[in-house]
Amino acid sequence: MxxxxxxxxxxxxxxxxxxxxxxxxxxxxxxxxxxxxxxxxxxxxxxxxxxxxxxxxxxxxxxxxxxxxxxxxxxxxxxxxxxxxxxxxxxxxxxxGNLVGDDIMVQTTALQVSGQTINGRATLDDACTTADLHFTDAAGDDYTVSLIPQGSSSVGPGQVDFSVNPADYGIPPGDYDVSVVTNTGEEEVPIEVSGEVEDVRIPLDGSSPVLNVAGVGEVPFTMISQFGVPDADSDVA
Known part of the structure; x- marks a missing residue:
């Protein structure tokens, strides 16, 4: 049962x-x-x-x-x-990826200084009687390069090319923040630097590709300001 x-x-x-x-x-x-x-x-x-x-x-x-x-x-x-x-x-x-090995210009606020000459430009909004390119390291040490061409008393407005040999200004190799200070008080002056693209990295999180540019380091591709870099002008700083 x-x-x-x-x-x-x-x-x-x-x-x-x-x-x-x-x-x-x-x-x-x-x-x-x-x-x-x-x-x-x-x-x-x-x-x-x-x-x-x-x-x-x-x-x-x-x-x-x-x-x-x-x-x-x-x-x-x-x-x-x-x-x-x-x-x-x-x-x-x-x-x-095809840019690897090519020279480009990127906008940046940081540089990796070595023995190589640094070629670039700053864009000024106003005419300035004083325009200095500052290299500041992590310890706060500051090195100044004038952007006023030899024989001139002012510069700007517009693009100001520069070519800096670090040894000429006593700038030791290392990482630096770069900025431009003018007598007109301009803030956040755009600085562009040329360099060779050493490699391109695709982040795993799906974010924008990153370029490794010689003398600059890794920068987002959106910071590219020019493809192809002509020879530096003879009248640069």
Whole structure:
């Protein structure tokens, strides 16, 4: 009798399990259905279950279909835009890779000084009678290079080229912050420096590619200000 009782009770968990599996399957199917499929299902149900004594105006159905078509089109355009963005990003990375070995100019506020001459330019908003390029190391030691060309009493406005041999100014090798100080009080004067692209790094977190530029270090590709660098002018500082 106990065996019969156990056998009589055993199908119940099985039925419950099958019910759970069906519910899970329905949930999965529902989650996999697209917004268009969901709309069509609801649209057909609306037509089938309308009040026969007061049917819905056909123009309302047309409006609904029109709205859904617009939504579907916008969704497709969004997918296409994302695809194009990925393709453009890949093309951009390939183009940056071709820069390895080329000279470029980048905007920067830091330099890695070695024995090599530093070529670059600063862009001044005003004419200045004093314009100094400052090299400041981590200890606070500061080295100054005047941007006023020899034989001139002022410089600017506009781009001011410079070519600095660190040895001429007693600047030892190391890492430096660079800035320009003028008698007009200009703040954050843009400084661009030329250097060879040694390598290009693609961050694993998906952020912008980074260029390793000789004499500068790693900079985002968005800091590139010029492709191709002409020979330094003879009248630079």
């Amino acid at each position: 106990n065996t019969l009782a156990l056998n009589a009770q055993s199908p119940q968990p099985t039925a419950t399990q099958e019910s759970s599996n069906v519910a899970a399957s329905d949930t999965q199917s529902s989650s996999d259905s697209s917004p268009v499929d969901t709309f069509l299902t609801l649209f057909v149900a609306e037509i089938q279950n309308q009040d026969p004594t007061d049917p819905t105006d056909a123009t309302e159905y047309i409006d609904q279909l029109s709205s859904m078509a617009q939504v579907a089109m916008m969704e497709e355009m969004s997918v296409q835009a994302n695809t194009n963005a990925v393709l453009m990003s890949n093309i951009q990375v390939m183009a940056l």
